[in-house]
Amino acid sequence: MAASSSSSSFSKPPCAACKFLRRRCLSGCIFAPYFPPEEPTKFVNVHKIFGASNVSKLLNEIPAHQREDAVNSLTYEAEARLKDPVYGCVGAITILQRQVFTLQRELDATNADIMRFASGTGAPRGSGSGYDDPNSTDYWTGKGQDGGI
């Protein structure tokens, strides 16, 4: 009995969140399943951008089976914001949006080439075919282009 009551030194180590916040990592800790002690930076980054309290609230509002995905997306956003404090992961959205625009324009032009081949008027592609005004308005401002997602 004495051995079991003094066995705290044999209990598992606190999760990265509780260790960072210098608090006891109790059974049922909302952070523990997603912030293991071996990955301290993951929590530090998420805490720095969102704050431990906000992350805790968010996780408590999400069904347990979706919490890992939520932590992964928060981690991704936090890392992106630390790398790029101005645009964060919205920078990636802007770049991807431009890629979609460029690829769609190229695909339309290539399809037009095929139509010309098929109709026997296989003239070289006109440089002005497709969209003439890329006007790649930033996805996240919602101006101009329809975000649609």
Place this chain on the structure above:
Amino acid sequence: MAASSSSSSFSKPPCAACKFLRRRCLSGCIFAPYFPPEEPTKFVNVHKIFGASNVSKLLNEIPAHQREDAVNSLTYEAEARLKDPVYGCVGAITILQRQVFTLQRELDATNADIMRFASGTGAPRGSGSGYDDPNSTDYWTGKGQDGGI
């Protein structure tokens, strides 16, 4: 003199951040230029996801001419997280990444069609042309596909 010293009722209203945080909006308030009183929701959303203290720290670390862009991207991220607590704006990244993959595959197949037309072997496109394994690993997990952004 008496009139000017009691003229606080004629001063401009506090910014949305200071009003929400119930504090005096002093000259040089870091939030004031980006969170006008007419848009109270903008600050409420950003505060709910990132916390006023984190936003203030972030803005203070960014050159003044980039702060508006930073607030816009934070606002976008906050709104996306409120709409989709699990994936936030990373959901948009995943969708855009899949669009890029699909468009690239379609463009490659269409270019192959053109090559067939040009070489006089204009056979119909094989259904299995292009990439057979979309393996659209989520952009933000960094697994499989090279994020590259």
